[in-house]
Amino acid sequence: MNIALYNKRKNAILSVCPDATNIIAPAIKGAQNSMLTAKTADGEVMFKFNDYELAQKNVAVSKLYNMRGIPAPQISLHTVGDIHFEMYKKFPQKTLFEAIQDGMPPEYIKQIYREVLFYFEKMANISPAYINSNLKNTAHEVAKVNVSNVNNKAIGTLCAAIVYLANISKQSDMALFHSDITPKNIIVSNDGHLVSFIDMDNVCVCSKKHAFSMMAAKYHELGFDVEELMSEYYKVSLEHLPAESIKRRVSIANLSKKLLWKHSVSKSK
Numbered sequence: 001m002n003i004a005l006y007n008k009r010k011n012a013i014l015s016v017c018p019d020a021t022n023i024i025a026p027a028i029k030g031a032q033n034s035m036l037t038a039k040t041a042d043g044e045v046m047f048k049f050n051d052y053e054l055a056q057k058n059v060a061v062s063k064l065y066n067m068r069g070i071p072a073p074q075i076s077l078h079t080v081g082d083i084h085f086e087m088y089k090k091f092p093q094k095t096l097f098e099a100i101q102d103g104m105p106p107e108y109i110k111q112i113y114r115e116v117l118f119y120f121e122k123m124a125n126i127s128p129a130y131i132n133s134n135l136k137n138t139a140h141e142v143a144k145v146n147v148s149n150v151n152n153k154a155i156g157t158l159c160a161a162i163v164y165l166a167n168i169s170k171q172s173d174m175a176l177f178h179s180d181i182t183p184k185n186i187i188v189s190n191d192g193h194l195v196s197f198i199d200m201d202n203v204c205v206c207s208k209k210h211a212f213s214m215m216a217a218k219y220h221e222l223g224f225d226v227e228e229l230m231s232e233y234y235k236v237s238l239e240h241l242p243a244e245s246i247k248r249r250v251s252i253a254n255l256s257k258k259l260l261w262k263h264s265v266s267k268s269k
Contacts, residue, residue, distance in 0.1 A: 012080035044090040057135040058200035071196040096183035108192030115194040126176040139206035140164035169207035177211035213249035
């Protein structure tokens with residue numbers, strides 16, 4: 001983040017939270033580099049600078065998830081001039097990504113994913129009708145915004161088309177899923193339990209196959225068996241998932257993420 005952009009965002013934060021101090025980027029910035037954190041009288045707070053419609057959607061889905069017993073940040077939306085940002089209290093616990101880096105045992109990681117699956121099934125029961133269709137609430141719209149910000153508009157448009165095709169499915173298979181359940185988007189306790197999901201950008205209307213595959217792709221990358229994850233899911237859901245289709249999607253997802261990451265790195269040089 002360049003100094004001019006940082007100062008503009010810092011001033012926007014101070015106009016809403018005059019007592020904010022130590023306004024810095026978090027240790028894990030994320031590909032979009034859109035986050036700042038600050039200390040306030042109410043504790044440490046996270047600020048995510050975002051597309052306005054996407055931010056509106058994030059506020060709505062965070063409320064809906066919490067109402068349905070799915071742990072998520074409680075987000076407020078603020079606009080200062082042409083800057084729009086979400087604001088929520090920082091969780092004191094680590095992300096699963098940080099916990100793994102610190103040596104969290106595999107059995108704890110698997111336990112967390114079992115808890116994730118319990119909430120994933122809750123997500124599967126939330127109809128797309130609960131979210132305003134005028135907002136950027138579908139998987140391909142979210143992909144277009146995020147990939148465009150990190151890579152460029154042409155690649156963002158291409159990815160949106162691919163995600164759209166990946167989500168062509170019967171209506172009953174569509175729900176309001178978190179479509180990027182990865183260790184960086186899961187807050188956990190030290191003893192191996194899920195505390196909350198974060199990054200509401202990726203809560204969107206998509207198919208169960210797509211959302212499960214995105215989650216399974218990272219599970220596989222951690223060195224675990226995708227079929228094991230599917231077996232655990234069948235303990236909380238009676239719905240069958242096509243194993244071979246999921247495995248193909250996992251391979252495609254991991255390859256796509258690597259290519260996008262390589263492009264974003266070359267762009268930043």
